[in-house]
Amino acid sequence: MNGVAATRSSAGRRAGRGFALRWPRLAIYALLFLFTIFYLLPVYVVVADSFKTLREVNTTSIWQPPAGLDFGAWASALTPPLVGSGGIGPGLVNSVIMTVPAVVISSIWGSINGYLLSKWRFRGADLVFAFLLFGMFIPYQAILIPLVQFLEKLHLYGTLAGLALTHIIYGIPITTLIFRNYYSAIPTELVEAANVDGAGVIGAYLRVILPLSVPGFVVVGIWQFTNIWNEFLFGVTLTNDPSVQPVTVSLQNLAGSFAALYNVQMAGAIITAIPTLLAFIFLGRYFIRGLLAGSLKG
């Protein structure tokens, strides 16, 4: 058997260029470049137009490059010159205040759940896992109305704390799922050995699991950060005042206050996107891992 497999693979290698389709290489690259244009055209638009002046907005289409690097639109998007017209500056601050604790808490919580469900397999552990996972598959509209009522009763409606709490709770399924899969790859013997030494559930977690968890935390952290930062439905329904709205809602409002000024809207869009884009650019590997893990089959 082994011999046959070996002959086959060496035959494959001798055949040359791996498994390339017999399409002309040029056609493959041409197609890839075409799609690159499709994906990058909106990126070009948003970057180029954010540097345009008011005058250029009136005289050029969105496709023309800006005359120079003018940051006026960026400033207007952050803090508009007119009082009461709303910029995304406060939203940006709100998003940071709300997102950071939500990401930290939900990552730690997911890590503990994932650890317990994969390393302390009691009877019904799979059932508990399925029970926790279900929340990932519902449209949030199905829980939105009681959520509003509930947060109102707790005086958390219209607060950043209420929004953070919401993201933490609805983050349980995905964070638990990713950590459970991640910990499945760590040998259970390590936990058992620590247990023989009298470490217990918490001791084994702190001494054995946590030190091995850094990549897991990076994946989950980026996933949660991207999702919470980019989220809109909870943001627009659980807050009623610009002073507590997250940046996605501020950006949406910006389109209302600067209806015709596409330079300001584009600048606002870039500023909103920068934090998650930076995460994608510098930690892309982990970003993709989270993306694939989020689709269950990891």
Next chain:
Amino acid sequence: MRGRLLTILLLGPAILASLVFVYLFIVWTLYASLTGWNSIRPLNGILPDFPLVGLANYQALFATQRFWPNDIFNTAVFTVTFIVLSVAIGLLLAILLDQHIRGETLFRNVFLLPMALSFVVTGTIWAWIFNPNTGINQLLDPLGINAARDWLLSLAPLKPLWDVLDFLRIDLLRPGLTTDSRSALGAVVVAATWQMSGFVMAMFLAGLRGISEELREAARVDGASERQIYLHVLIPQLRPVLVSVVVILGYISLKIFDLVFVMTRGGPGTATDFPSIYLFVSAFQSQLWGQAAAIAIVMLVLSAIVVIPYMWSQLRTETQA
């Protein structure tokens, strides 16, 4: 023994939170959808203290043009076109990138970049691209495409095609784009596809890379051409990935809200209205909470049809493994 008790104790908060915030909240919504709670009066207790009205909210909903057939029609058209386009582009890109491409990482990152953005950002940008006065029309005009488009639209033999696309609201040859009810839904589909097709590519690429080299080589040795290997060996192997992709995209499209809200607000008229938008307006602008709850339950049922069989099979294979 102490370990087990502690385990369950430590899982308690997550179980409790899910019980309340997911399961009980769904039951709560279901109950609210059966009440005549259509006023701004705040609730006295924790349940909607309004008289039960049976299925009246559902009957009213399905008697409203805006919801039935309009919103359900839009959801169906959007879901199908979005999934077909995203899967086609995602699969094509995955196969192209599987050809020992120079700069594969760069291409992959470009295609995945939109995944890092909020649908609100995507909507803001694409709203301008599909703005008939400043957007794509101006880009293509110098290329003579606007004239070509008018000519295509005027061709008699193609008229049935345009009629179908008009009816489906995805006829992007209409120069009005987001302002024309014959094309507005198509604009939203393109923006959504731009955002999600990179994800589909990543899924398929991971699937292709997961297929053992020996399988490909065995087919090669048996004299299959590369095209045949893809068609008859590799693509069939991607079936589980395809199922995951379709379910995930379906789940996204059945609840789509932010992208539409930002791009068109459901307009022109109700041409791009979706259940999520109608729910938002019913609850948070018109205070028709009972009706909003009924819409929520319809949305839940639609997602459940897609997701529950999938979740079931996933969990079964997982516990068997």
